[in-house]
Amino acid sequence: MSGELTKAIADLEENEALRLIREKLDGGENPQSLLEESRKGMEIVGQRFSEGTYFLPELIFSAEILKEITEIVKPRLTQEVQAERLGKCVIGTVAGDIHDIGKDIVVFMLDVNGFEVHDLGVDVPPQKFVEKITETSAPIVGLSGFLTLAFDSMKETVDAIKAAGLRDKVKIMIGGGQIDEDIRKYAGADAFGQDAMAAVSLAKGWL
Amino acid sequence: MPGGCIGEEKDVTVVRDIHLNLDKRQILRREGIRQQSSVRPEIMALIDELLVNIDDEHLLEPAWAYEISPISRLDQDQLSLAEDVVLHGPVLTSALSDAEELAVVVGTIGPRLEKQVTDYLGGREPLRGLLLDGIGSAAVDSLAQEACKLIQDEASLRGYQASSPFGPGTTGFPITEQWQLFKLVPAAEIGVRLAASGLMVPRKSVSMVIGLGEQVTARERGEACARCNLSKTCLYRWEANNQHIQA
Known part of the structure; x- marks a missing residue:
């Protein structure tokens, strides 16, 4: 039945989703279409998260299910499709801040949603962002920071990207505990996200 | 004393082997x-499994060090202690105007749990x-609560009340003041140090000051959260009357 895989993922029925994907692959269904159907399930999870029906653990749980599905489907895809990624992102926690869990979750969500993510870790100096953007030509940059002092580091990082002549080649998002529109303006970023799902939406919107 | 062993080192106290209350709601x-009824059974089961692992792998090593110092002076924007330590922060000078002493506490659950997270x-x-x-994080909350109880009990023996705790990095108490607190408390003895930014390493640590005095009053946690500038957006806030999660 069409949509049952989408529903199983949206309802976080892990075993059912994995059973369905194996059954459908064995039945000769197109693996890429099955991945699309799975991603629709993730979109519903994202909506439920935004509405407050699901919380962060459920969002991560659904992403883990999608990851398992991708690993099952991957060998059945052509090499071209296997290597296909939506786009590149460079992401890190800015200098002076060592919080990593929020950033790690954004990295995982972007990866599961098809992005090639270059994770620079925590306490990353502005120049490291510049070097990685230059090396990868990534058009999307994510700056994470939880502390108020991270706001200055975010601004310094954006300024360094500007000074390197890369500002018009990248879209920059910022995120972390207390980020809002005022901080976005102060840092000179293009957008801010309140959670991992927002980061994925922003990145997709910039493709 | 919350089930801990005390070691007197100079004029500060180090407490280890503290019993932490890992309440499911916390x-x-x-x-x-924020809605317990909506939590999926798979997630609750995973939390239970992790709690068992924490015990089996000894991932929690709670400890704290504290010192109580007389307040020598309270000006408009700074609070001076006897050891030539001066703390800045509008919240301190407004909330601790009746305090005669200041308890400074640094506590940690150790590095093992966050290593496992990584x-x-x-x-x-x-x-x-x-x-x-x-x-x-819930374990650190419990550790802080136990420390507050200890300070409160100790203060009441001397006829003092204890204020709510205030931590550097919260509204009205800059994180840069951590360096002053660490002058008073030998945090290295419990394995806590400061990064250049003033953040504590291990991250699952807590630092706070508590005012003590005959006229000092404490706020409910929900009330304290309501006064914070993150009160509308903080995922972890306590609501009024400590109702923070729906059954």
Whole structure:
């Protein structure tokens, strides 16, 4: 039945989703279409998260299910499709801040949603962002920071990207505990996200 | 004394082997879940499994160090202690105007739990990493609560009341003041140091000051959260009357 895989993922029925994907692959269904159907399930999870029906653990749980599905489907895809990624992102926690869990979750969500993510870790100096953007030509940059002092580091990082002549080649998002529109303006970023799902939406919107 | 062993070192006290209360509701609050009934059984089962692992692997090593110092002077924007330590922060001078002494506490659950979180995240198990991180935060909350109880009990023996705790990095108390607190408390003895930014390492640590005096009053946690500038957006806030999660 069409949509049952989408529903199983949206309802976080892990075993059912994995059973369905194996059954459908064995039945000769197109693996890429099955991945699309799975991603629709993730979109519903994202909506439920935004509405407050699901919380962060459920969002991560659904992403883990999608990851398992991708690993099952991957060998059945052509090499071209296997290597296909939506786009590149460079992401890190800015200098002076060592919080990593929020950033790690954004990295995982972007990866599961098809992005090639270059994770620079925590306490990353502005120049490291510049070097990685230059090396990868990534058009999307994510700056994470939880502390108020991270706001200055975010601004310094954006300024360094500007000074390197890369500002018009990248879209920059910022995120972390207390980020809002005022901080976005102060840092000179293009957008801010309140959670991992927002980061994925922003990145997709910039493709 | 909350089940701990005390070692007097100079004029500060180090407490170890503290019993932490890992209440499920507090853990869910720290997971950002505000409605217990909606939590999926798989997630609750994983939290239970992680709690067993925490015991089996001895991931929690709670300890704290504290010192109580007389307040020598309270000006408009600074609070001076006897040891030539001066703390800045508008919240201190407004909330502790009746305090005669200041208890300074640094506590930690140690580095093992956050190392395991990092391993889970690096090993592509983010859900386990996220949930264990939340449990670690709940453990730090419990540690802070136990420390507050100890300070309060000790103060009441001398006829003093204890204020609410105030931590550097919260509204009205700059994180840069950590350096002053660490002059008073030998945090290295419990394995806590400061990064250049003033953040504590291990991250699952807590520092706070508590005012003591005959006329000092404490706020309910919900009230304290309501006064914070993150009160509308903070995932972990306590509501009024401490109702922070729906059953």
